[in-house]
Amino acid sequence: MTAIKQRQVFYLHGFDPRGAAHYHRLYREQAAQQSKVNGLNINVADRKRHSSHSHRWQLNANGTQSNYCFLSWDDIVRRHWAKGWKHILSDMLSFMRCYVLTPNAFRYIFAAPKQLMAGLYPALFMLLSMVLSGWASASAATQLPWQAAQWPAGLVLFAALMHGSKWLGNKMAVFWLLRIYAFSARWANGRVPELEARINHFAGQIANAINDERNQEVVVIAHSVGTMVAMPAMARALELINDKARLANQRVVLITLGHCIPLVSFHRKASAFRADMRALGHTPELLWLDYTAPTDGACFPLLNPVTSCGETCAPNAGPRMLSPRFFTLFHPPRYKKLRRAWYTMHFLYLMATDKPGPYDFFAFTAGPLAIASQLKERT
Structure with missing residues (x-):
C-alpha cells in the first residue's frame, strides 16, 4: 500500500453559478459527517484565492496534506445562465x-x-x-x-x-x-470562445502540479459538466509535462463523476474535443476512474465516454467504468427518499454517506493512501 504525504487535488465543478465559497462550505460540512464513516478526521483550512480563476484550501488528515484547488469557471456559467422567459424559451x-x-x-x-x-x-x-x-x-x-x-x-x-x-x-x-x-450545444459548435482560454489556464496549473516532484499524487476530479471541461484540460496538461516518467506508478489520477460528456462529444463539429478524448484514451499511464450511477438521471450511466463517440482506447488505457453503488452506501429508508430527489441524486457523488463502501469522495481527495491502493483495498 502506497502512503501519501503530499497530494495535489484539482476540482472542476459542473454547470453551476455558485462559486468556490459554496463548494468549500459543502466540502467542510460533508467531510465532518463522513468522518463518522471512514474515520478520517479531515481538517479543512480556510479558503484562499490563488488566482483570478482558482481558490485553494488545505486538507490535513492522518498525516497526509492535500492541497485542494477549486478551478473556477462559474463566471462563464453565469453569462450563459438563462434567467427570463425569453432566454429560457431560446434554450428550449x-x-x-x-x-x-x-x-x-x-x-x-x-x-x-x-x-x-x-x-x-x-x-x-x-x-x-x-x-x-x-x-x-x-x-x-x-x-x-x-x-x-x-x-x-x-x-x-x-x-x-x-x-x-x-x-x-x-x-x-x-x-x-x-x-x-x-x-453544451453552443460549446460544441464553437460559440463559447471564452472557455478555451480558461481551459488552457487550467491545463497549465495541472501540468505545473504534475511537474512538481513534491506531489506524490496529482488528482483531477470533475463533476457533471465539469467532466467535459476536464477532457481538453487534462489532454493539454499531459502535453505540457516535461518528463512522461512523471506519470509512472499511477501518480496522476483523473476521476470523472456523473459525466454527461456525449452532450458535446456526439456533435459533428466537436472534432477537436473528440481528439482530446482520444489522446486520454491512449495514455495507459493515466489512471482514469469514471463513476456514474444508473439512478442518476442527469448522467450517462456506465457509458464509456471515449468509445461511445466513435474513438478508441489503447490496451489498458481509458476510463474504468464504475458505479458508486449508492444503494449500498445509504440506509434503505433514506435512500428511498434520495431516489425521488433527482437533483440531489446528481450531487451525491460529493456528499457524505451513511455506510462505508466502494466509493468515498473524501478518502480519494484527502486519505492517506494513494487512490490506486484504495481501489485494491475496496475490491
Whole structure:
C-alpha cells in the first residue's frame, strides 16, 4: 500500500453559478459527517484565492496534506445562465433543434434514455404553466364588471402568474438541465470562445502540479459538466509535462463523476474535443476512474465516454467504468427518499454517506493512501 504525504487535488465543478465559497462550505460540512464513516478526521483550512480563476484550501488528515484547488469557471456559467422567459424559451428551442429534431437523437436515446426525458420535462412544465396561467387569468378577468378592463387585467395577471411559475421552476431546478443542453450545444459548435482560454489556464496549473516532484499524487476530479471541461484540460496538461516518467506508478489520477460528456462529444463539429478524448484514451499511464450511477438521471450511466463517440482506447488505457453503488452506501429508508430527489441524486457523488463502501469522495481527495491502493483495498 502506497502512503501519501503530499497530494495535489484539482476540482472542476459542473454547470453551476455558485462559486468556490459554496463548494468549500459543502466540502467542510460533508467531510465532518463522513468522518463518522471512514474515520478520517479531515481538517479543512480556510479558503484562499490563488488566482483570478482558482481558490485553494488545505486538507490535513492522518498525516497526509492535500492541497485542494477549486478551478473556477462559474463566471462563464453565469453569462450563459438563462434567467427570463425569453432566454429560457431560446434554450428550449436550442435543445429541440440540437438534441431532439436531429438524427443524433437516437444516439442519445440509446446512450441514456433518461437524459432526453429529463430534457423534455421543462417543455412540459412551460406548457402547463402557460395553460394554467392563461386559464386562471382569463377566468379572473371575466369576473370584472368593467368589460374594457378585462383584457388588460388578464394580461397583467397572466404575466404575474408566469413570473411566479418561473420562480417555482427555478426552485425545483426545472430549467437546470435545459441550460446545460443549450450551453453544451453552443460549446460544441464553437460559440463559447471564452472557455478555451480558461481551459488552457487550467491545463497549465495541472501540468505545473504534475511537474512538481513534491506531489506524490496529482488528482483531477470533475463533476457533471465539469467532466467535459476536464477532457481538453487534462489532454493539454499531459502535453505540457516535461518528463512522461512523471506519470509512472499511477501518480496522476483523473476521476470523472456523473459525466454527461456525449452532450458535446456526439456533435459533428466537436472534432477537436473528440481528439482530446482520444489522446486520454491512449495514455495507459493515466489512471482514469469514471463513476456514474444508473439512478442518476442527469448522467450517462456506465457509458464509456471515449468509445461511445466513435474513438478508441489503447490496451489498458481509458476510463474504468464504475458505479458508486449508492444503494449500498445509504440506509434503505433514506435512500428511498434520495431516489425521488433527482437533483440531489446528481450531487451525491460529493456528499457524505451513511455506510462505508466502494466509493468515498473524501478518502480519494484527502486519505492517506494513494487512490490506486484504495481501489485494491475496496475490491
